[in-house]
Amino acid sequence: MSRQRRSGAPEAQAARASAGFAYPLFRVGAKARQLLFAPPDPWPRDAELGRRMVASGESLAWGAAAETGEMGAHRFGWLGDLRAAGGDAARARGQSLVKDWTRRHGLKAWRPLWTPPLLADRIVNWIAHFDFFGRPAPQSWKGPFFASLALQARALARAVPGLSATAERVRALHALVAFGAAVPGAQARLDRALALLRPLLENWPPHGIVAERNPSDQLAALRGLVGIRAVLVAAHHEPPPALEAAIARAGRALAALRHGDGGLALFHGGVEESPRVVAAALALSGAAAAEPHAFSGGFERAAAGETLLLLDAGPPPPRGHDRSAHAGLLAFELGAGAQRLVVNCGAYSGRDAGWRAAGRMTAAHSTLTVGDRNAAELRPDGGIRRGPAEMTLDRQEEQGAVWIAASHDGYLGRFGILHRRRLFFAADGADLRGEDRIAPAPGRRIPKKTLGTPFAIRFHLHPGLAVGDAERDPDGIVAVPFASAESGPWHLVAGSRLAATVEESFYLGRGGPPKRTRQIVLTGTIDDETGIDARWAIKKMS
Numbered sequence: 001m002s003r004q005r006r007s008g009a010p011e012a013q014a015a016r017a018s019a020g021f022a023y024p025l026f027r028v029g030a031k032a033r034q035l036l037f038a039p040p041d042p043w044p045r046d047a048e049l050g051r052r053m054v055a056s057g058e059s060l061a062w063g064a065a066a067e068t069g070e071m072g073a074h075r076f077g078w079l080g081d082l083r084a085a086g087g088d089a090a091r092a093r094g095q096s097l098v099k100d101w102t103r104r105h106g107l108k109a110w111r112p113l114w115t116p117p118l119l120a121d122r123i124v125n126w127i128a129h130f131d132f133f134g135r136p137a138p139q140s141w142k143g144p145f146f147a148s149l150a151l152q153a154r155a156l157a158r159a160v161p162g163l164s165a166t167a168e169r170v171r172a173l174h175a176l177v178a179f180g181a182a183v184p185g186a187q188a189r190l191d192r193a194l195a196l197l198r199p200l201l202e203n204w205p206p207h208g209i210v211a212e213r214n215p216s217d218q219l220a221a222l223r224g225l226v227g228i229r230a231v232l233v234a235a236h237h238e239p240p241p242a243l244e245a246a247i248a249r250a251g252r253a254l255a256a257l258r259h260g261d262g263g264l265a266l267f268h269g270g271v272e273e274s275p276r277v278v279a280a281a282l283a284l285s286g287a288a289a290a291e292p293h294a295f296s297g298g299f300e301r302a303a304a305g306e307t308l309l310l311l312d313a314g315p316p317p318p319r320g321h322d323r324s325a326h327a328g329l330l331a332f333e334l335g336a337g338a339q340r341l342v343v344n345c346g347a348y349s350g351r352d353a354g355w356r357a358a359g360r361m362t363a364a365h366s367t368l369t370v371g372d373r374n375a376a377e378l379r380p381d382g383g384i385r386r387g388p389a390e391m392t393l394d395r396q397e398e399q400g401a402v403w404i405a406a407s408h409d410g411y412l413g414r415f416g417i418l419h420r421r422r423l424f425f426a427a428d429g430a431d432l433r434g435e436d437r438i439a440p441a442p443g444r445r446i447p448k449k450t451l452g453t454p455f456a457i458r459f460h461l462h463p464g465l466a467v468g469d470a471e472r473d474p475d476g477i478v479a480v481p482f483a484s485a486e487s488g489p490w491h492l493v494a495g496s497r498l499a500a501t502v503e504e505s506f507y508l509g510r511g512g513p514p515k516r517t518r519q520i521v522l523t524g525t526i527d528d529e530t531g532i533d534a535r536w537a538i539k540k541m542s
Helices: 010-021 047-056 062-068 078-085 088-105 116-128 139-162 166-182 187-202 215-234 243-256 275-285 353-360
Strands: 299-304 307-312 332-336 339-343 368-370 384-386 391-398 401-408 417-425 431-440 454-461 478-484 488-494 499-507 515-525 532-540
Touching: 047 078, 047 088, 062 088, 078 088, 078 116, 088 139, 116 139, 116 166, 139 166, 139 187, 166 187, 166 215, 187 243, 215 243, 215 275, 243 275, 299 401, 307 401, 307 417, 368 417, 368 431, 454 499, 454 532, 478 499, 515 532
Parallel strands: none
Antiparallel strands: 299 307, 307 332, 332 339, 339 454, 368 454, 391 401, 401 417, 417 431, 431 532, 454 515, 478 488, 488 532, 499 515
């Protein structure tokens, strides 16, 4: 059953929107027992996981998940896996687990489980899969379910005005649009959500990148936008005029941040994400996503042959959007086909504060560090306390080759120096040459207090690579080989002024526990007050 397109004077719509948070509408939808329609769920699901859930027959460890910080179970995305498995046993399993959660946590707000991101994802999944697990349930089951759904929607509606992070705001509005359109009597929630959505869409940046500059947030925001469109179309509501343009921009930007393996680059708290989900989001974004930006919101992208270069040449996210920001100024990633070569370490999502802090450090990125200090000052609880005051960027292209020159002054206050990185990416993708220059401020010399300070240029390698030892030839050129069956053999070479070592590193790109890997580290000392030029290259071996 579909809802007809609403109508009415703007004054009446505004009145309904302003009533969205007001008494007595705080329990809108609590007395519902069915949904008006079933919103579509276009995302890939894991039927095998659903079958294993049915076979286990055990209750999910709700409390243990909350204690460890692993909140995936509380998002209820696994309802889609049960639906993919299909059958009465999967349906009964879904009903049982939803009832168990509702009894434990669904009728009284408990902050760890009622944060806006968890509320939004839970509401969306409950509504999207209700037709599978909830519609045939008895009335005694539906009463507590809809009471909890209404309370969660109320809590989310109250939280939305305080959300500044783009992805969180879009996800929350997606949930409220779904609730308002699908639940009988919840029109006020829909009106309010659309009123908050319109200015967000109208101000979506032309380059498409969300303010957090986090590829995972980019995916989440795009999924939210696509989900809003799907709900409104299914409910026969007219989508806001700016929605389609925002989807196209966000999709094209997401495509620019995708590696050859289908997953996402690791910048500012992002992880690889599921290639199937990324592909589905891009397919739903339209034709624009098939032509990714060469540069987007401070990210530079160059592709040739099977090789892909991604450089973060922009400043850290602004205040209010920097909760997951990293200090990886001018960090890059490099891939060959479906094999990632040079990576950043990624982001830790568990409760271990030490690992979270480690992933945010400049040294956890493939860039230059000075004196083993961060290029941006990080807040222990998330965010940037002090970042660079100025960054520069220039890009030139000729006959398929790309030159990128960028700089930041993140080390100016502490050491009196600038970091300038120049990259040359050959037209065949088999040769990446770099120069990291440690330079004084214009018209000055490097302070004497800085002379003797060590620097390091780090190249974190993907765990899928085999790495050889550093070897120096008679001319002083040092080389480190690395390879995989997918990428073939490559090596990093550097000039005689630099020492090269292969050291332990860690990889957090898949969102789980840290995985051991290796890094190539080029080191030297700032011993010239006019500046230091550190040159290196990454080349494919024939």
